[in-house]
Amino acid sequence: MAGAPEHRAGSVVLGGRSNVGKSTLLNRMVGQKVAIVTPRPQTTRRRIVGIRTDPDAQLLLIDTPGIHDSSKELNRRMVEVARRALAEGQVVLGVIAAGESIDPADRAVLEQLAALKARLIVVINKLDLVPRPHLLPLIEALHGDFPDAEIVPVSALRGDNVEELIATIKQMLPVGPALMPEDQYTDQTERMIAEESVREKIFLAMRQEIPFSTAVRVEKFVDQPERRLKSISVLVIVERDSHKAMLIGARGRTLKQIGTAARLELENIFETRVFLTMVVKVEPGWTRDPRRVAEYGT
Ligand SMILES: Nc1nc2c(ncn2[C@@H]2O[C@H](COP(=O)(O)OP(=O)(O)OP(=O)(O)O)[C@@H](O)[C@H]2O)c(=O)[nH]1
Ligand SMILES: [Mg+2]
The missing domain is CATH 3.40.50.300 (P-loop containing nucleotide triphosphate hydrolases)
Structure with a gap:
């Protein structure tokens, strides 16, 4: 035309x-x-x-x-x-x-x-x-x-x-047709969205250097649409025992708060119930180790 x-x-x-x-x-x-x-x-x-x-x-x-x-x-x-x-x-x-x-x-x-x-x-x-x-x-x-x-x-x-x-x-921008389906708004997988959400809540909850040396990896992501549920297990990697203790908090309260905040956000994004479990693991010096940075870092 x-x-x-x-x-x-x-x-x-x-x-x-x-x-x-x-x-x-x-x-x-x-x-x-x-x-x-x-x-x-x-x-x-x-x-x-x-x-x-x-x-x-x-x-x-x-x-x-x-x-x-x-x-x-x-x-x-x-x-x-x-x-x-x-x-x-x-x-x-x-x-x-x-x-x-x-x-x-x-x-x-x-x-x-x-x-x-x-x-x-x-x-x-x-x-x-x-x-x-x-x-x-x-x-x-x-x-x-x-x-x-x-x-x-x-x-x-x-x-x-x-x-x-x-x-x-x-x-x-050059003239040309759309490159992606028009209802898609990100390239991230649901796993990546879950990892990033948990990492954000850790950043918001923790002081000092903990957020800078903490990584989050989804280990298990099970979608059960018939139960309107996603079960997500994440591994939280920290550098020191002291960081693990602070992240977990007295009687597990800090970790629980982080988990609740992430779960509520993910339920909202995924429009389904989410069951989120978190395990914290210490990997001394991982942020300086090229192999582990490649695995957890970005
Ligand atoms: N007042 C004000 N704050 C802003 C504005 N844009 C971002 N911020 C705040 O700046 C801080 C950093 O925002 P981010 O969007 O995470 O910045 P970023 O450049 O992506 O940071 P990195 O990912 O660490 O490189 C947050 O507290 C934001 O709320 C703005 O236009 N005005
Ligand atoms: Mg940014």
Whole structure:
């Protein structure tokens, strides 16, 4: 039909330092919780795809672990996962948190993203924390340093300006048909969703370094649709006996609270009853061991 708008589709990768709000923005753009979010850095460990399907375009949105420096094998691998995913994007979102000037660590990441073949959009997130006029020097500095990039301020938390960001992305995507079924909103399996949910609840419940050295693996996932029940057994891997003791808590209370929070969330997502059991296992130094990081890490 003459004059009909063309359909566009493509991959959009979210990159940036830890804690800038990449996963929050992914969830906001998809309109559903796809990736876990916590107030602490280094939450995301995997490449996670969220799919947004509109009448005029389909966006394959790829969340990545935050770019950060650390000598630990787990962290090295997380950054490697991010770098590999960033190379896949037709559009790259370089996410930074709002401030009055460019943070040198953000600049270093944006320089790496600008060197990729993809079109770059610098997304200034957390707009709600900084009055807009205070952002003008930052926007000007970004225009100077990254003249080929679009610059879009948003609040992923409140949704401010996110539709404008999506419109900007769409213009950059190639014309083409949808790449994924239109009712699919993520590439994650139910097992992965369960692992991530439990890991999020551990992040939210525990202080100190425990979340950073804890991994979650589903060991058994039994679907019993006739009983409207999924039975899920997870293994929680920690680095130290002291971490295990804290995670379990007095008379098992902490672990029970974590399990209840995860179960309620999973019942909601899967729309069925969930029976969740958790076993905590100590693997001394696993975050520094390449073999075990490959098994549990991302
Ligand atoms: N005020 C405000 N907080 C936000 C916004 N977006 C995200 N946050 C908060 O920032 C924190 C980190 O958010 P995440 O989405 O987990 O950040 P991330 O970049 O995915 O972090 P990593 O996965 O660790 O790299 C959470 O407490 C979010 O609620 C925003 O627009 N405004
Ligand atoms: Mg994240």
